[in-house]
Amino acid sequence: MSDSLVTVEQAAELLNLHPKTVLRYIRDGRLPATRIGKSYRIARANLDAFAGVANGRSETAGDVRTTCIVDIPEVSVDRAERMATFLHAAAMTGNADTPPLHLEAAFDPLTKAMKVVVIGIPSDVAKLLEMLEVQLRARP
Structure with a gap:
């Protein structure tokens, strides 16, 4: 095929x-x-x-996956939505040679906190976390 x-x-x-x-x-x-x-x-x-479809090759380094959970306190609903959209877009851009990132973002309106879960190869997760850090530094 x-x-x-x-x-x-x-x-x-x-x-x-x-x-x-x-x-x-x-x-x-x-x-x-x-x-x-x-x-x-x-x-x-x-x-x-x-x-970005996996080609069926299995490599030892590609098999290593990491899970990262980020808690972001005191964030508005609008800010959480913007960050979630940004992170999902960033997670979809990537290298076709590596497995795609899996990302989930949730917002708790009672505590005004956001939780982000990222699963992927360590280098890709690290890059996404760096992007998140830049977004958080720009926080108003």
Whole structure:
């Protein structure tokens, strides 16, 4: 299946994107594709790598996962929502060679506290925690 080719339309459907967005990614060099006549074909392996789908390889370093729980006291509802959105977006950007991060964020309105749980390889979790620290320093 990894040797198969997909059209721009098929790739757009698999990625839940508009076909013009996929074409822009191809033209920008973000998504490798081969031009055949007037259309493009994308190797399924390249599409999977672009989407961050695991390729089935198991490496010892990649098997190590860490879980981190961050308690953030005295945060407003709006601030918690903004941080959760930021963290989820940051968790989705990443390297296709590493497993994706798993992130959960919860806000307790009674204590006005937020809890963030991150699961992933240690280096990716550390990068996300650094981003969170920058967000917290900018706290009004």
